[in-house]
Amino acid sequence: MSATQSAGPPATSHAQPLPGVVGTLDNPVSDPRLDRVSQNPIFRTLVRERNQYAWTLTGLMLLVYFGFIGLIAFDKALLATKVGGTASLGFYMGMFVIVFAFVLTGIYVARANTRFDRLSAELTRSLAK
Secondary structure, X not given: OOOOOOOOOOOOOOOOOOOOOOEOOOOEXXXXXXXXXXXXXXXXXXXXXXXXXXXXXXXXXXXXHHHHHHHHHHOXXXXXXXXXXXXXXXXXXXXXXHHHHHHHHHHHHXXXXXXXXXXXXXXXXXXXX
8 A cells, every 4th residue: 555545435524515414514504394393392292202201111121130130149049049840030030031121112112103103193294284
């Protein structure tokens, strides 16, 4: 490789437009269509409800997961307790964590297919006017 060649892709200037971005990083241009959507009260409701719901479910999952990990770290004897023959309580609790994740996913999908889809359709109708 000669001294004039560079390794990797060419450097981009911040003054050039990026794909999918209106304006440049140095001089952003407001797109009235994006402003219209982002200022719409239905859009704001949708984003607020979806984020609140997602964070609630995420918190529940983290609580269950790290609770299980905490038991592994601090109370191995409890998890080693035999339940139902040869399986341990830890096995059943681990299975619970996995099933709980699937249940939370199903709960989110159910809400997304009802409330969030309804809000999205309402937003689309309001923007079509």
